[in-house]
Amino acid sequence: MRVRLEDVARATGVSPKTVSRVLNEEASVKESTRQKVLAAMESMNYRPSPAARGLAGRRSFLVAMLYDNNNNPASTYLAEIQDGVLDACDANRYSMMACPLRMRGQDFIRRVDALIADHEIDGVIMTPPLTDYPPLLQRLQEQGVPYASISPLHRGRAIGVCMDEQQAAEALVNHLVELGHRRIAHIVGIANHGASRWRLAGYKDALAAAGITYDAQYVAQGEFTFGSGVMAARQLFALPQRPTAIFAANDDMAAGVMWAANELGLKVPRDLSVCGFDDTPLATQLWPPLTTVRQPSREMGKLAALQLMELLRGRGTGLLVQVPYALQLRESTAAVP
Amino acid sequence: MRVRLEDVARATGVSPKTVSRVLNEEASVKESTRQKVLAAMESMNYRPSPAARGLAGRRSFLVAMLYDNNNNPASTYLAEIQDGVLDACDANRYSMMACPLRMRGQDFIRRVDALIADHEIDGVIMTPPLTDYPPLLQRLQEQGVPYASISPLHRGRAIGVCMDEQQAAEALVNHLVELGHRRIAHIVGIANHGASRWRLAGYKDALAAAGITYDAQYVAQGEFTFGSGVMAARQLFALPQRPTAIFAANDDMAAGVMWAANELGLKVPRDLSVCGFDDTPLATQLWPPLTTVRQPSREMGKLAALQLMELLRGRGTGLLVQVPYALQLRESTAAVP
DNA sequence: GACAGAAATGATAGCGCTGTCAATTTGCGT
DNA sequence: ACGCAAATTGACAGCGCTATCATTTCTGTC
Numbered sequence: 001m002r003v004r005l006e007d008v009a010r011a012t013g014v015s016p017k018t019v020s021r022v023l024n025e026e027a028s029v030k031e032s033t034r035q036k037v038l039a040a041m042e043s044m045n046y047r048p049s050p051a052a053r054g055l056a057g058r059r060s061f062l063v064a065m066l067y068d069n070n071n072n073p074a075s076t077y078l079a080e081i082q083d084g085v086l087d088a089c090d091a092n093r094y095s096m097m098a099c100p101l102r103m104r105g106q107d108f109i110r111r112v113d114a115l116i117a118d119h120e121i122d123g124v125i126m127t128p129p130l131t132d133y134p135p136l137l138q139r140l141q142e143q144g145v146p147y148a149s150i151s152p153l154h155r156g157r158a159i160g161v162c163m164d165e166q167q168a169a170e171a172l173v174n175h176l177v178e179l180g181h182r183r184i185a186h187i188v189g190i191a192n193h194g195a196s197r198w199r200l201a202g203y204k205d206a207l208a209a210a211g212i213t214y215d216a217q218y219v220a221q222g223e224f225t226f227g228s229g230v231m232a233a234r235q236l237f238a239l240p241q242r243p244t245a246i247f248a249a250n251d252d253m254a255a256g257v258m259w260a261a262n263e264l265g266l267k268v269p270r271d272l273s274v275c276g277f278d279d280t281p282l283a284t285q286l287w288p289p290l291t292t293v294r295q296p297s298r299e300m301g302k303l304a305a306l307q308l309m310e311l312l313r314g315r316g317t318g319l320l321v322q323v324p325y326a327l328q329l330r331e332s333t334a335a336v337p
Numbered sequence: 338m339r340v341r342l343e344d345v346a347r348a349t350g351v352s353p354k355t356v357s358r359v360l361n362e363e364a365s366v367k368e369s370t371r372q373k374v375l376a377a378m379e380s381m382n383y384r385p386s387p388a389a390r391g392l393a394g395r396r397s398f399l400v401a402m403l404y405d406n407n408n409n410p411a412s413t414y415l416a417e418i419q420d421g422v423l424d425a426c427d428a429n430r431y432s433m434m435a436c437p438l439r440m441r442g443q444d445f446i447r448r449v450d451a452l453i454a455d456h457e458i459d460g461v462i463m464t465p466p467l468t469d470y471p472p473l474l475q476r477l478q479e480q481g482v483p484y485a486s487i488s489p490l491h492r493g494r495a496i497g498v499c500m501d502e503q504q505a506a507e508a509l510v511n512h513l514v515e516l517g518h519r520r521i522a523h524i525v526g527i528a529n530h531g532a533s534r535w536r537l538a539g540y541k542d543a544l545a546a547a548g549i550t551y552d553a554q555y556v557a558q559g560e561f562t563f564g565s566g567v568m569a570a571r572q573l574f575a576l577p578q579r580p581t582a583i584f585a586a587n588d589d590m591a592a593g594v595m596w597a598a599n600e601l602g603l604k605v606p607r608d609l610s611v612c613g614f615d616d617t618p619l620a621t622q623l624w625p626p627l628t629t630v631r632q633p634s635r636e637m638g639k640l641a642a643l644q645l646m647e648l649l650r651g652r653g654t655g656l657l658v659q660v661p662y663a664l665q666l667r668e669s670t671a672a673v674p
Numbered sequence: 675g676a677c678a679g680a681a682a683t684g685a686t687a688g689c690g691c692t693g694t695c696a697a698t699t700t701g702c703g704t
Numbered sequence: 705a706c707g708c709a710a711a712t713t714g715a716c717a718g719c720g721c722t723a724t725c726a727t728t729t730c731t732g733t734c
Contacts, residue, residue, distance in 0.1 A: 051391030389720035
């Protein structure tokens with residue numbers, strides 16, 4: 001049958017407990033013993049049973065990736081993050097479960113509890129907007145489940161990973177300014193997303209730095225979706241003084257802007273410069289390809305998972321690490337006509 | 338502390354084993370007893386420990402979703418399937434692990450073994466092209482791990498879910514024929530994908546049905562990527578008799594065709610009709626929106642997972658169920674000029 | 675109403691590992 | 705050498721559930 005820890009112990013001539021210590025990388029094992037045990041494990045192709053480890057040790061080596069599947073069904077952003085999280089888990093002998101979680105509904109907390117209890121989750125990784133949903137955070141704390149956040153809105157005590165989106169947005173808008181644009185519009189994302197606030201703030205910073213007066217007319221509300229980008233753009237195009245450039249808070253909305261421009265016969269970038277944010281695959285599949293900001297989602301997933309595992313190992317208290325952004329200047333932006 | 342099976346047993350006045358029977362939906366439990374136990378479980382908020390169940394019962398209630406993350410990094414298609422699989426798992430008290438698996442590499446089999454052993458996987462759900470990778474299938478069979486396939490190439494003994502892609506492709510091309518097109522080109526996908534073969538076959542069927550002679554010149558090779566679509570289209574445009582319609586084997590390549598058309602100043606659909614396959618979000622984010630075929634990926638993931646669970650429960654032998662396609666006729670196709 | 679056979683239930687012994695705490699060995703100073 | 709603290713190691717008892725097989729409680733039959 002299966003090779004058990006006991007078999008390794010017998011083969012090595014030590015007690016099962018010692019093998020267990022080696023397996024769990026505990027400190028007080030003599031180096032020579034460690035090597036012997038490790039060698040035996042390797043040669044016998046020993047694989048610890050997660051079920052047994054979980055039962056005896058009261059931990060599952062399982063982390064859950066929580067995301068809100070209500071707004072963005074099957075987005076690339078989430079898929080990339082998941083990929084990164086999986087990477088980190090793999091390297092640390094943890095497993096990951098993907099857990100879509102509808103935020104609306106009375107029984108939200110009960111579903112969270114069920115999730116944690118049913119799978120005996122060791123820790124949680126969250127994406128926006130869950131990162132800043134008080135009932136969830138509170139419940140996790142009550143249950144004593146450690147968590148790491150990706151791009152949380154409130155960065156105070158958060159652990160996880162973030163990007164300086166405000167500065168990135170500022171740099172992007174600054175690029176438009178350098179191309180000679182003065183009437184630069186912005187399409188904001190969903191209100192409670194940190195992303196929306198930061199990108200708007202960066203937009204304002206860039207205008208201020210360029211000495212352009214902020215004009216609320218040029219800021220339209222969107223919802224991060226293609227359709228909302230179309231609507232917002234139509235509204236901006238109806239303005240007496242049409243903007244010469246539009247910075248949409250994400251790529252999907254930027255694609256919507258390009259559609260709306262097309263409807264009016266406006267040629268991008270000749271008549272209108274457009275830029276987005278996120279650098280999703282869509283950005284390079286539009287015509288013309290979209291100027292945007294790359295957010296290293298995969299890397300962010302990985303880093304968040306690593307922070308969580310530091311927590312789970314009891315080493316340190318976890319950090320909020322910051323990753324760099326990168327402007328992707330493509331053909332959807334050009335000098336003002 | 339935690340409510341255990343034993344606690345439920347004591348509260349109900351039956352033996353732990355009986356409670357276990359109820360939990361596992363075994364047959365020989367008197368209905369009245371079952372109800373009593375179920376009520377107690379509910380009122381005590383009992384949650385069985387997966388670790389203990391796994392250890393004692395030698396099964397993990399865990400299924401793995403295997404996918405090749407080499408070709409399509411973080412595709413929407415996979416994300417949708419995963420969503421469907423999660424749905425089905427949830428409803429059946431199973432858990433799902435997402436397992437990206439690089440196909441290349443000598444140690445492929447070892448990695449598969451490790452995956453199964455490390456997580457004590459009960460069953461596997463696969464997506465193309467893993468569904469038809471002999472070393473993998475063989476290993477799974479050797480290990481006695483049941484599996485279900487999504488859109489497998491070889492449908493002989495396969496269990497899982499599929500769509501009649503050939504007929505869908507035929508219907509799509511037939512739509513072009515009805516619009517008056519005669520010089521209809523096709524861009525094929527990656528060779529070893531079933532999708533590529535079926536879609537090509539459907540294309541040929543439609544031509545044959547319309548009495549149009551098949552001309553290999555009008556069939557270009559692609560790789561399911563945007564870039565390969567651009568290349569293939571350029572090649573088709575260079576033909577002495579340019580096609581008036583192009584059917585790309587997926588949406589990404591169709592987007593590439595539209596890009597290439599733009600390069601040449603060809604207006605879609607006025608000068609060229611374009612259609613894709615899959616109905617990814619991209620399809621409605623292009624200008625003009627893409628005529629394509631919707632593949633119900635989410636539903637397919639769900640159905641495949643359900644088939645697998647039937648297998649795991651030992652009921653029946655599992656089926657290969659077929660889901661219907663749906664043509665999405667949009668503005669990228671129009672009557673021949 | 676006694677009895678075979680089926681249906682329902684229970685007693686017992688683990689599944690493979692880790693926590694706890696006790697026992698042993700080691701290193702070091704004098 | 706000797707004593708003592710620190711470093712290692714081991715014995716043992718579960719973790720919460722299920723498999724196995726034994727036992728009890730129902731059925732219906734004549």
